[in-house]
Amino acid sequence: MNAKEKIKRYGLFIVSLWFSALGVAFAKCGDLGVSPLSSVPNVLSLRFTALTMGEWLILWSVLLIVGQIVLLKREFPAEHLLQVPLAFVFGWFTDGDMVVARMVPVNSYPMQLIMVVIGFVLLGFGVALAVIANVIMNAGDGFVRVLARKLDKNYGNVKIAFDVVNVLLSVGLSMALFGGAVKGVREGTLLAALCTGLVVKFFTKRLKMPLDQLLSAETAVDCRK
Numbered sequence: 129m130n131a132k133e134k135i136k137r138y139g140l141f142i143v144s145l146w147f148s149a150l151g152v153a154f155a156k157c158g159d160l161g162v163s164p165l166s167s168v169p170n171v172l173s174l175r176f177t178a179l180t181m182g183e184w185l186i187l188w189s190v191l192l193i194v195g196q197i198v199l200l201k202r203e204f205p206a207e208h209l210l211q212v213p214l215a216f217v218f219g220w221f222t223d224g225d226m227v228v229a230r231m232v233p234v235n236s237y238p239m240q241l242i243m244v245v246i247g248f249v250l251l252g253f254g255v256a257l258a259v260i261a262n263v264i265m266n267a268g269d270g271f272v273r274v275l276a277r278k279l280d281k282n283y284g285n286v287k288i289a290f291d292v293v294n295v296l297l298s299v300g301l302s303m304a305l306f307g308g309a310v311k312g313v314r315e316g317t318l319l320a321a322l323c324t325g326l327v328v329k330f331f332t333k334r335l336k337m338p339l340d341q342l343l344s345a346e347t348a349v350d351c352r353k
Contacts, residue, residue: 136343137261144257145214145266149182149221151251153229156181158243160316163251163324164291165268167298171312175305182223189215189267196267196274211267218266244316251320252327259332260339291321 129137155162162170169184179187193211197204234240258266265273269287276286298313 133344134263137263140339140343141214141258141261141263142217144254144261145218146221146225146254147257148251148254148266149218150225150228151247151249151254152181152185152222153225153247154232154243154250155247155316155320156226157229157232157234158240158247158316159234159314160240160244161312161314161320162317163248163320164294164298164317167294167313167317168301171298171302171305174302174312180223181226182219182221185222186215186219189218192267192271195271199274199278208264208270210264211270214264215267240316244319247316248320248324249327252324253331255324255328256331256335257339259328260336261343295321 152162152166155166156170161167166185166188169181169188173179173181173184176184190212193208193215196208196211229243232239232243234243264270268290272287272290273283275290276283279286295313295317298317299310302310302312
């Protein structure tokens with residue numbers, strides 16, 4: 129991969145973060161729960177409102193990056209420290225996209241469900257773009273990859289277990305913070321867990337070949353000019 133292609137692929141990754149953040153924002157405004165990976169920051173944002181949802185996502189991402197460093201120690205690739213600034217970008221995108229999502233009137237349960245569906249479709253589209261960019265993982269997926277490597281287990285199985293742990297941790301936090309009530313984890317979380325992967329596969333299958341060609345294409349130079 130030459131420098132120009134790498135720059136284009138990181139550009140695509142930034143775009144993927146924006147779509148993923150927009151998906152989180154729509155699901156958040158639907159108030160039926162967000163994706164498992166974002167569920168802990170969602171619960172914390174409901175209880176500790178001094179920080180925004182995006183800021184809690186940044187803190188959660190940094191914690192997962194620290195977890196990768198602890199697990200890998202000196203084997204942690206220096207390039208993966210780029211996850212830190214990208215985590216900030218994702219958090220800022222989320223707060224910005226919340227402004228957009230709040231413009232949609234949500235005054236009924238069917239509308240809440242629609243917001244959740246829009247959310248996981250946008251999130252899946254963003255993740256598909258990140259997969260195609262193929263330069264770096266977000267903090268959550270990076271942590272799962274490192275954990276799978278350390279446990280010598282299949283990435284997909286570890287990802288499922290990690291999502292389950294996130295949901296259980298979110299429920300436990302909610303019950304502890306809200307006097308036994310469960311907030312921030314609802315049917316939308318389950319829908320996102322079940323459907324986001326399917327959306328990722330759908331878009332990746334259709335977009336990978338044309339985007340790979342676009343990203344690897346060299347710009348032609350007319351030497352006669």
